[in-house]
Amino acid sequence: MFPLEFEQPFIDRVWVRTGKMIKIQAGDCMQVEGTLRAPSLPRNPGAFNEKEYLFRRGIHAVLVPAEGEKSIQRLKTVDSWWRSLLATVRERVEVTLRTLFSPGEAGFLGGLLCGWTDQLDHQMEESFSVLGITHILAASGMNVALLVMPVWWLLARLSVQPWIRLMIILPFIAFYVGLAGATPSVLRAGIMASLLLIGKVMDRPVDLLTLVGVSAWVSIFIDPLILWDLGFQLSYGVTIGLIVLTPRLTTFFSFLPSILKNALAATLAAELVSVPLLIHTFHIYTPVSILANLYVAPFVAVLVPLGFLLLFMGLLSPLVTAWLVPLGNALLYLMLKPVLFIGKKEWLLMSFASPSPVFLASYYGGLLLLVVERLKRIQVVRKLSLLMIGVYLVALWCPVSPGKQLLVTFLDVGQGDSIFIRTPSNRVILVDGGGAYKSAHGEYNVGEKIVVPYLRNEGVRQIDMLILSHPDQDHMMGLFSVLHEVPVKSVLIPGFPDESESYKEFLALVQEKEIPLYLAHKGDRWDVDQGLSLQIINPPSPYIRGTRRDVNANCIVFELDYGNRSFLFTGDVEGEVEPLMQSSLHPVDALKVAHHGSKYSTSSAFLQTVHPRYAIISVGKNNRYGHPDQEVLERLEQEGARMIRTDEAGAVLCRTDGENLTIEVTKGMHK
Structure with a gap:
């Protein structure tokens, strides 16, 4: 607890922790009386660090409400057309999904289409985590593209001028980013899509890595602490990996059909970038992650556009979707049934005592040297990069023995x-x-x-x-x-x-x-x-x-x-x-x-x-x-x-x- 009593008003962000069920909505102004304390430090090795987690979100204290009904009171609701609009649309979308699908499937589609995971079934969430496919529930580039491209095409068919099209679509992108919670992945996708459209209207060539870099700087400018967010690190790391590594990996699978070759190369690129970071954070990995991602990818590619189509039609009238819902149910069954079954197999998970950050830096440094265009043909650099990656893998698979301890x-x-x-x-x-x-x-x-x-x-x-x-x-x-x-x-x-x-x-x-x-x-x-x-x-x-x-x-x-x-x-x-x-x-x-x-x-x-x-x-x-x-x-x-x-x-x-x-x-x- 803080030993000081504050006599003067001050402004800061605090986390109110209460076990009471309180129905609140965006814009509510609440009065809370309680004890202000410092965030907790982990009490066991490797445990959740509340202080670090809150600090990275700009929160510096925890407020524990006092006992009694009057410790938490709603004073007023501050009207905000933006928050009200987002809340209204989200509620309407959730009702539509629950009308069309079962609760479990509706919760999954809410995550797939808009990145909402609060309604996700616990068993489904566990299975996705075990198989390493949780990322499909983070709204990202595919979602933004599937929303923006039809609107852009329709406006073009109506002979709307490019700059006017841009002025119409940019607020549309901002609205979807806000609706999806402005998570790092959807924020990155929204910024990159906006920059891509601006470049198209200006008739300027677009470099994808430049787009990634600019969107990262914009995200950091909006919230400097986002740099330490795991979602930010994974979103940008995997995006860069897909851009840089996928073309190089396709050469190893030239004997495969084009679709399978590209899918396998993209999956491997994402795994090479994300897995070390995930192991460093969660200390677990499953070898079937690559197969699981290859299996769900085609379903996701169909379910996202189909889901948006069903959603928009359902918002107008659930009756007009009757002929498409069975198709959605069939695809969801074929995708989720094997995932939920295999995800229960705890023996699929392997635990790793994560090596020190030095070894992690060695891995990513070696990976970077391996793909730098000017250096990758130099034999010494190639050998050094492979050595750096190898050092990490050895440290990961063969942790230091306790010796005589x-x-x-x-x-x-x-x-x-x-x-x-x-x-x-x-x-x-x-x-x-x-x-x-x-x-x-x-x-x-x-x-x-x-x-x-x-x-x-x-x-x-x-x-x-x-x-x-x-x-x-x-x-x-x-x-x-x-x-x-x-x-x-x-x-x-x-x-x-x-x-x-x-x-x-x-x-x-x-x-x-x-x-x-x-x-x-x-x-x-x-x-x-x-x-x-x-x-x-x-x-x-x-x-x-x-x-x-x-x-x-x-x-x-x-x-x-x-x-x-x-x-x-x-x-x-x-x-x-x-x-x-x-x-x-x-x-x-x-x-x-x-x-x-x-x-x-x-x-x-x-x-x-x-x-x-x-x-x-x-x-x-x-x-x-x-x-x-x-x-x-x-x-x-x-x-x-x-x-x-x-x-x-x-x-x-x-x-x-x-x-x-x-x-x-x-x-x-x-x-």
Whole structure:
């Protein structure tokens, strides 16, 4: 929160974050009372950076409305003919599409024709993302051309003078750009189309690269921060790639028919430019992206003009479109059915730990040298460019090995547990996956929002062992997303019976995916890596019964030893079970404090035995349980343990070579 109280009015852009359902429209003047705070920094490696995201949009603060009905009030509506016109037309277009097509198809066509993705079906959006074809939902050059060319042709047939035609069409282009949300891709297309028409009217030769450059400068002049927008980078990068690379790539496919040759060359050109940037941002890629783009391209080429035709006819009268709607439905079915089916195959996705920006610059620098006309025939330059591209590809496919380092990351998943372990030989163990809960902003799945993105950021393509400490919601629910998104070789569970529906669903999913399932028992031991062992300390056999909560009492507790360094993971084990583990315990370097610091665990006798140097507490900020308990904190302090809480420090990263141990957090460094 900001420590200052502003007595004088000031002007700035803020993001109002509220979970309330409020119907507003463009032009509404709202009064909001609440707490002004600084945008959040990421609390886990590779997580969404709210501060950076908002800054690039010129927003410097977040306003959280106060409780109460009067914290948000509509004062008045400022009439603006432009905003009102855009809002009215958009509403009319959406109603027309919903009249002609089913909700899912209408949402897709809204994206295809006008770049509106807010009505897109979630499953459709996921499939498009998996297959790398989301770009077809960004209104761009084809859309603008299909709108402008018929109007230009019609005006020419009516013998309208070129300058008058231009004066009619330029506002028409501006209107469509505004209707499509003025996203970087449609803004680029609108500016380039306008410049192209101006050049045509002036009878001046047009250079496409010059048009791209001028439109980029105009976009940056309108909004300088757009330079850091991924959509801007992809739109201009791919456009330049299509102009420069496509003619060169067609020579490699001279044996193919002309249409297929050009389509394949254009698809490859777009992939060569966009994929490294997408991997750098999202850390995932699917090898079938090229095939998916080749498959959907013909459908898009037909559906865009057909969609505009149906839309304009439907705006006049839905009845006159009756003879064309079945054709649209058939094309949509043929296009979307395979996409939705294949897009569910999570094994198609490959994760990459993105190399540093230096390697990314090496790739694009090499690509640039390769296509510069004056340099491409110089053998030394060609070899250098290929070397620079090769360096990036090697760094991408063969990330630097951790060497002798063991990495243990306690993720900040709010009120829950999720621990990532990467061994020196790149084996991966995931312990728990956090939970899923409802907040003021809707349902929040920790696995989908935090754990899976972290795994992607780490370039994890396979989990060697997934450990569920016990089937409590705050440990298990996030693992559903993990199992759906990342291949898992084996699952370890405590085995104590639990009749909850969510646990039954978890076991059913493991069985459905044919993942080997193992039961943990005290004394089990795995030599995970050279010099690295994992030993189970709880649950015993037979299981413990008659405790305050048997599920907690029988959770998995294990020790991880690497060289002279050791970690103890305690799940939610209860204090009444701690004496039963006493014979297997000894001093450790890092302790995962049991049950988020609950008063029912971490007794003085237990702490005197394990005597941890560091105590990591995975706990949610301002949680309703009052964790961690003050008495537990006092006992840890008395024992001399340095306490690190995820609600205060974010994710906790422990690195050791078996001798030295370094612990990093997102808000500083603990030595």
